[in-house]
Amino acid sequence: MGTAVGIDIRDDLPPDDLVSGLEAAFAWLRWVDDTFSTYKAGSQISRIERGELALDDADPTVREVLHQCDILRAFTGGYFDARAAPGGALDPSGLVKGWADAGSRNHCINAGGDVRVRGRPAAGRHWHVGITHPLRPGAFTAAVALTDGAVATSGTAERGLHVFNPLTGQPAAELVSVTIVGPSLTLADAYATAALAMGVAAPAWLGSLDGYESYVVDAGSHAWWSPGFDAYRAA
Numbered sequence: 001m002g003t004a005v006g007i008d009i010r011d012d013l014p015p016d017d018l019v020s021g022l023e024a025a026f027a028w029l030r031w032v033d034d035t036f037s038t039y040k041a042g043s044q045i046s047r048i049e050r051g052e053l054a055l056d057d058a059d060p061t062v063r064e065v066l067h068q069c070d071i072l073r074a075f076t077g078g079y080f081d082a083r084a085a086p087g088g089a090l091d092p093s094g095l096v097k098g099w100a101d102a103g104s105r106n107h108c109i110n111a112g113g114d115v116r117v118r119g120r121p122a123a124g125r126h127w128h129v130g131i132t133h134p135l136r137p138g139a140f141t142a143a144v145a146l147t148d149g150a151v152a153t154s155g156t157a158e159r160g161l162h163v164f165n166p167l168t169g170q171p172a173a174e175l176v177s178v179t180i181v182g183p184s185l186t187l188a189d190a191y192a193t194a195a196l197a198m199g200v201a202a203p204a205w206l207g208s209l210d211g212y213e214s215y216v217v218d219a220g221s222h223a224w225w226s227p228g229f230d231a232y233r234a235a
Helices: 017-035 046-050 060-075 093-099 185-205 227-233
Strands: 004-007 107-111 115-118 127-132 139-148 151-154 175-181 213-218 223-224
Touching: 004 017, 004 223, 017 060, 017 093, 046 060, 060 093, 060 175, 060 185, 093 185, 115 185, 127 151, 127 175, 139 151, 139 175, 139 213, 151 185, 175 185, 185 213, 185 223, 213 227, 223 227
Parallel strands: none
Antiparallel strands: 004 107, 107 115, 115 151, 127 139, 151 175, 175 213, 213 223
């Protein structure tokens, strides 16, 4: 997946159980990276792209993820596309980071800024997730508080213009950050990628999503958020 992953577990577990749980989680994430990476020549995604592996012969999880990509492509009107990269190369990374979630009862998983939380960090407390300001290094533009849910951001701050509008083939430059909050990191991650590709048309589409709220910053540093986002906003 080409990103760093951090796991913060707050369950009251024996040390051996905690260590074995973390080892199992990272073993799973390494398998996901080895299977889906577009940077590793031996991954199943790379082999499918080169025509060396038929989709019917791929691991069932690969077929599942690519099927979900097809569903999301239709749902987003083509703006989420596993072949949106230049040259039409196969790249389901916009879905895989969220889909690879694993967990316990009280934890926070951070995969390259996409966050999935469950339970609480301590009794009576919420997990707090900051949204980095895409145009002001080191600053936050907002923060959300939640006990069970996902926060996914797609933007230009870390990787520049890496998301392309599949309908035009041009880099998505009208927005610099799209953050989605909701129950599923898989969908939140995909919706954020699609909205960044949409550009200024994104707010209207984001406002139609059921169960997901959004926070958007455009290239002029203007912020917009969906009406329900305030329910998640941290004090």
